[in-house]
Amino acid sequence: MIYRWMVRPILFKLFRKDPEDAHEAVLALLSFVGNQRWLAKLVAQCATFEDPALEREIFGLKFRNPVGLAAGFDKNGVVLRGFQSLGFGFLEMGTVTRFEQPGNPQPRIFRFPEDEAIINRMGFPSAGADTVSWHLRRTAGSDIPLGISLGKSKNTPLEMAAMDYCYSFRQLYLCGDYFVINVSSPNTPGLRKLQEKAHLKDIISFLKKENKALAELTKQKPKKILVKISPDLGLDEIDDVLEVCFDCGVDGLIAVNTTVTRDGLTVPTTEEGGLSGRPLWKKALTTIVYLSIKINKKIPIIAVGGISNAARAYEMLKYADLIQIYSALVYKGPAIVHQINEGLKDLMIRDGVKHISEIRHGR
Ligand SMILES: Cc1cc2nc3c(=O)[nH]c(=O)nc-3n(C[C@H](O)[C@H](O)[C@H](O)COP(=O)(O)O)c2cc1C
Numbered sequence: 001m002i003y004r005w006m007v008r009p010i011l012f013k014l015f016r017k018d019p020e021d022a023h024e025a026v027l028a029l030l031s032f033v034g035n036q037r038w039l040a041k042l043v044a045q046c047a048t049f050e051d052p053a054l055e056r057e058i059f060g061l062k063f064r065n066p067v068g069l070a071a072g073f074d075k076n077g078v079v080l081r082g083f084q085s086l087g088f089g090f091l092e093m094g095t096v097t098r099f100e101q102p103g104n105p106q107p108r109i110f111r112f113p114e115d116e117a118i119i120n121r122m123g124f125p126s127a128g129a130d131t132v133s134w135h136l137r138r139t140a141g142s143d144i145p146l147g148i149s150l151g152k153s154k155n156t157p158l159e160m161a162a163m164d165y166c167y168s169f170r171q172l173y174l175c176g177d178y179f180v181i182n183v184s185s186p187n188t189p190g191l192r193k194l195q196e197k198a199h200l201k202d203i204i205s206f207l208k209k210e211n212k213a214l215a216e217l218t219k220q221k222p223k224k225i226l227v228k229i230s231p232d233l234g235l236d237e238i239d240d241v242l243e244v245c246f247d248c249g250v251d252g253l254i255a256v257n258t259t260v261t262r263d264g265l266t267v268p269t270t271e272e273g274g275l276s277g278r279p280l281w282k283k284a285l286t287t288i289v290y291l292s293i294k295i296n297k298k299i300p301i302i303a304v305g306g307i308s309n310a311a312r313a314y315e316m317l318k319y320a321d322l323i324q325i326y327s328a329l330v331y332k333g334p335a336i337v338h339q340i341n342e343g344l345k346d347l348m349i350r351d352g353v354k355h356i357s358e359i360r361h362g363r
Contacts, residue, residue: 007333012111018107019109019110019111020106020108023073023109027079027082030082030086031078032082033081033085034084034085040081040084040085043085043086044085044086048064049065049337051341053356054066054089054341054344054356055356056089056321056322058252058321058322059177059178059251059300060221063322065088065341066089066317066322066356067325067337067341068147069083069088069090069091069325069326070304070324071093071094071147071182071324072094072120072326073326073329074091075093075094075125076126076135077135077136077141077146080146081141084143084144086334087338090147091142091144091146091147092148093146093149094151095124095149095150095182096126096129096132096149096168096172097124097128097129097151097153097164097168098168100126100128100131101125101126102125103123103124103125108273110269110271111330112267112269112277113331114267115278116308117264117265117276117279118275118277118327119269120258120274120276121274124153124154124187129167129171132172141175147179147226148175148176148178148180149228150169151191152165152191154188158190158194161194161203162199162202162205163206166206166210177224178224178225178251179225179226180228180254181200181203183195183203183227183228183229184230184257185257186230186232186257186258186259186273186274187273187274192232195230195240195241196240197240200241200244200245204225204227204248211223211225224252226302227241227250228255229257230259231255231259231280232261235290238287238294239294242291242294242295245299246298251299252299252302253295253299253300253301253302254301254324255288255301255302255304256284256288258275258276259274259276259283260274260275261275261283262275263279263283276305276306276326277328280306281308281312282306283306284304284305284307285319288303288320289319292319300321301320302320302322303316303320303323303324304323307323307328308325309343310339310340310344310346310347311343311347313340314359317356317359317360318360318361319360321360325340
């Protein structure tokens, strides 16, 4: 309530010229919180909703609740402690590219409060894998599962993409619990072509080989490798992605990234980029339901797209194992994590569900 009626209007008004400034201000505040142990602890005590019924073990990792931070908020992993204090069950940082790059010119984030939607054409601004790795190894990181999203650098040709992903993977190997091959952002020219069979097979095979070698070298278990897909794929294209993922032994899927369509957006706009938030919900749910049927519980699914309250989270968890949010955090504020978890528990009680894993349908 306080966020919606006081903080959000101030933030949006102060930074109405470029929403990215509001984003930076939030990151600075969270960084401050994360750097003061006592404050981070205090915030976490207020923000975290704990209940054994919400705990899950997936990919051999323990999740204290199923609500994660989606990729894109903390691109360089500089505010992980701060985000952890907000009560998330897991975090995904990135997308990180092999080379340092500025991304597209600003402004590149556009808000549509009437629809609780965002259009972005960030284009992977990244400090680059070397710097991010250096930074992560010197900071405390997070105590909850951390995913690292990997993307292709803008200047790397598609034919060399596998090498690009592999380099970043190697550099960041010790820092993450799971890694995401992001081939679905609409803002890097040609990136979505990497969802095609031959390219995707190439990237996954490279990473799997590297994963095995690094696991032996570091005497650790191999890291989990996931693929994040676009909501704009046709059913045949999703089938192709799945075929490659099963052939190559991918550990899980994340669906969905932002959409280039404008369905559900009530305000006309000519801004280019990927749309997320409330209008993405229908597309995201349709994709997840299809994946759930096709995958038939063989590998875990992380659902993301338009999840803005507990009811939507509950609906998604009928077809997925974990969920992530991005736009809801912008429009509803940090309390949304607690609200979703608490709401999930209430819905479980309503339906006589004893544990979160029981929400998931048979397939
Ligand atoms: C400003 C912005 C930047 C994003 N950057 C990334 C990114 O770097 N990598 C990625 O995989 N997804 C990125 N996303 C997509 C989100 O992770 C998520 O898939 C999408 O926003 C849908 O979720 P939502 O409806 O809860 O926002 C970004 C989204 C936004 C709004």
